[in-house]
Amino acid sequence: LKALGDKVGQIETAVADLQKNGNTAPVDLGPLNEKIAGLDALVKSTGDAAKAEDGRLAALEQSVSQLSGKVEAQASQPKIALAIAASALKAALDRGAPFATELDTFAAIAPDAPELAALRSYADKG
Structure with missing residues (x-):
């Protein structure tokens, strides 16, 4: 018990010192x-x-x-070019003159057009 009493005394002294002095060190x-x-x-x-x-x-x-x-x-440019080529081809057909150049132009713009095969046989003579 004496050791316990001494320990309590030390704690009381430490608490009293803290209360008396507080934390006087400034915080940076x-x-x-x-x-x-x-x-x-x-x-x-x-x-x-x-x-x-x-x-x-x-x-x-x-x-x-x-x-x-x-x-x-x-995107609309090929449509315009196709219309111009078709118009030139029609004009050549209407004249009855050879139209190979006009047909080649039309074929370059619309290579899958179904009319190409039928027109090729007449293109050189008109």
Whole structure:
């Protein structure tokens, strides 16, 4: 019991010293404040980078939209060329003149046209 009493006495003395002196050692918050400042800067730079990427994304979307328009415009070009070639071929047929050149042009644009085989035999003479 004596040992237990001594131990309790030591604890009471330690508690009394802590109450009397408290924690008088100042806490250095400098490193913590530096880390917080670094994190704030990182968040700001990340936000700025995200805004810059949003601008780039908008520019890319606009470019894709413009290219889509150009592709659609180009898609109609073969139809126009086919119409012109067919018109030239018809005009040559109506004249009764040889039409091999017109037929070759039409065949280059529409190689799978079923009329080609029948017209080939008359192309040189008209």
